[in-house]
Structure formats: structure tokens, C-alpha cells
Amino acid sequence: MLERVAHAKINLALHVTAQQDDGYHILDTLVVFTEFGDVIAIKEKLNASSLITLKIEGPFAQELDEGANNLVSRAALALAYKIHDLDKQLAPVEITLTKNLPVASGIGGGSADAAATLLALQAYWQSNIDLAAVAFELGADIPMCLHSKPLRAQGIGEKITPIKTKELFFMVLVNPNVEVSTPEIFKKLATKNNPAITDVAINNLHDLKILKSLRNDLQMPAIEIQPIIQNIIDALENTNANIARMSGSGATCFGLYDNLLEAEIASKQILQRYPNWWCVACATTVS
Numbered sequence: 001m002l003e004r005v006a007h008a009k010i011n012l013a014l015h016v017t018a019q020q021d022d023g024y025h026i027l028d029t030l031v032v033f034t035e036f037g038d039v040i041a042i043k044e045k046l047n048a049s050s051l052i053t054l055k056i057e058g059p060f061a062q063e064l065d066e067g068a069n070n071l072v073s074r075a076a077l078a079l080a081y082k083i084h085d086l087d088k089q090l091a092p093v094e095i096t097l098t099k100n101l102p103v104a105s106g107i108g109g110g111s112a113d114a115a116a117t118l119l120a121l122q123a124y125w126q127s128n129i130d131l132a133a134v135a136f137e138l139g140a141d142i143p144m145c146l147h148s149k150p151l152r153a154q155g156i157g158e159k160i161t162p163i164k165t166k167e168l169f170f171m172v173l174v175n176p177n178v179e180v181s182t183p184e185i186f187k188k189l190a191t192k193n194n195p196a197i198t199d200v201a202i203n204n205l206h207d208l209k210i211l212k213s214l215r216n217d218l219q220m221p222a223i224e225i226q227p228i229i230q231n232i233i234d235a236l237e238n239t240n241a242n243i244a245r246m247s248g249s250g251a252t253c254f255g256l257y258d259n260l261l262e263a264e265i266a267s268k269q270i271l272q273r274y275p276n277w278w279c280v281a282c283a284t285t286v287s
Contacts, residue, residue, distance in 0.1 A: 001043045002124050006116035007033035007148040007285060008101055008173065009108030009141065010254055011247045013201070013214035019192045024156045028196040030205065030214070032169055033148040036282040038109060039098040040072070040116040042124045048092035052076045058099040072097050075114035075138055079121050082129045090125055102278050104179045106248030108141050115145035149287050152202055162287060167206045169284040170263045174236065174270060175252040176228045176277050182249040188221035208242050208256070215245075222250040229253060235274065239266035 011029050018026035038058070045053050054066045054073050064070060068077075072095060080090055095117065101109040118131045135142035140157035150163040194217055201210050223229045229246055232253040236244035240262075241255030257263040263281035270279050 003041045004116040004120040006038035006112035008037045014216045016217040029153050032150050032284045034282040041096040042120045045092040045094040053094045056097045060099040063103045071110045071114045072117045075117045083127045102175045105175045105252040106250045107252045111141035112145045114142050164287045170257045170260045172255045172263050172267045174232045174279045180250045185221045218249050219246040
């Protein structure tokens with residue numbers, strides 16, 4: 001069996017800098033990935049009637065469909081078609097997705113799952129396909145999830161610049177188990193031509209003062225739609241988080257702490273007060 005972690009994607013900052021004629025928004029975002037995430041496991045499927053079989057388990061399994069429209073299945077089949085074009089025979093596989101991350105929560109769960117699937121199958125089938133090209137056809141966030149290390153993403157997510165750092169972020173992720181419509185959030189954006197992230201911020205990723213000066217332009221529109229997001233941010237700030245902010249289009253928010261112990265204590269405090277929320281303490285990956 002071959003396993004890959006589908007690392008949660010956290011937008012430390014997300015600036016909306018323009019909108020294209022086709023409706024796509026131009027973003028500038030600082031992204032890190034947590035060690036905690038979903039898990040993709042690949043094993044051979046003997047006597048299979050189809051090339052790909054998907055099984056989903058874990059705490060959020062019931063919220064996903066195991067059918068062909070699942071992003072994991074789509075990623076697997078997309079890679080299989082590319083390899084098939086090279087006349088290479090492929091062994092049928094069973095893919096197990098252990099869904100530990102909330103669905104539609106602003107931390108790239110589906111995109112991370114697809115990226116982990118591509119990486120796992122690439123290794124399992126021993127191919128050398130250009131995964132970035134396959135990933136971008138599936139979704140704008142998936143190429144950055146292939147990296148799963150600190151980076152800056154621009155454009156609609158396709159322009160990726162890795163950020164070299166050996167320092168970890170320690171954080172608490174909180175989701176109130178509500179979904180937010182990304183299209184609705186973008187409709188509520190008051191300004192779509194905001195300043196880009198500065199090079200100073202890129203070069204000083206762990207400088208809290210600089211990081212605090214950045215923002216998530218989707219946060220206020222998301223709070224208008226789901227006011228509970230402000231409650232999460234308040235709860236994180238009440239645990240003395242260095243920074244509390246929403247990730248992506250929400251509703252997941254994160255708090256940054258000096259070390260993992262502080263993050264774990266904060267997580268317990270939040271769960272004691274809000275037992276129905278999803279909450280986890282974790283560290284990030286490094287370059």
C-alpha cells in the first residue's frame with residue numbers, strides 16, 4: 001500500500017487585485033500547508049471491473065460521494081488517460097480517502113486530495129507525466145497543492161513561487177461546520193482592485209508585524225454571509241493568538257501561536273467552549 005497526506009492549505013494572506021473579463025479574479029496569496037490533513041492510500045485491486053475504485057472513510061466521509069464526480073476519481077482518471085496515451089498498461093487500484101478535513105471549508109481539502117492522488121498514483125504506476133499540467137486542468141488550486149510547501153500564488157493560482165523557509169508555523173484551525181458560497185463572497189467584494197502583497201512580506205514570511213499588516217480580502221464579505229466566522233476569530237483572539245484570520249473563502253479560520261503546546265492548549269479551550277466546532281492544533285510543512 002502507498003499513502004500520501006493531503007495537506008490542508010492555509011492562506012496566511014489573500015489579496016484580490018483584479019478581475020478578468022471572463023469573470024475570474026486575480027489573486028495574490030501567501031500559502032502554507034499543515035502536516036495534518038486527509039490521507040490518500042493506494043493499493044492494487046484484484047479482479048477489478050474498473051481501473052479506479054474509490055472508498056471514502058473518516059469523520060467527514062458522509063459528506064462526499066464516492067462516484068466518478070469526486071475530485072479524487074477525476075484526478076485519477078485524468079492521470080490514467082495521460083499515461084494510457086503512452087500505451088502503458090495500468091494495474092487497477094483501490095483508492096481510500098480518509099477524510100479528516102471539513103468539506104468546502106476554505107483550506108483546499110478537495111484540491112489537496114486531488115494533488116495527493118496524482119502524486120501517489122504517479123509513484124504507484126511509475127510514470128513521469130507532467131502533473132502540474134494535469135492538475136491545472138482539474139482546478140486552479142491543485143497545482144499549488146502539489147507543492148504542499150510555503151509559496152506565493154498569483155493570477156488565478158497558476159503562478160507559483162516557492163518560499164524557502166525552515167521555520168514552522170504553529171496554528172489552530174477552527175471550522176463551525178458551516179459552508180460559505182465562494183461565488184457569493186466574490187459578489188459582495190466592495191473592491192476588486194486591492195494592492196498586491198509586497199516583496200518585503202514575501203521575504204519576511206515569519207515577521208508577525210508584517211503578517212498582521214496583510215489581510216484576507218474575502219474575510220469581511222464572508223462574515224456578512226456567515227457572521228459566525230467573526231465569532232471564531234474572536235474565540236481565537238481570546239486564546240491570545242498572535243494572529244487570527246480566515247483562510248481562503250472560509251469558513252475555516254486559523255490562529256498562530258509561538259509553539260505547538262500553546263496551540264494545543266488553545267484548541268482545548270475552544271473545544272471546551274464550543275464543542276460542536278471542528279478544531280485542531282497543528283504545525284506547517286517547511287521548504
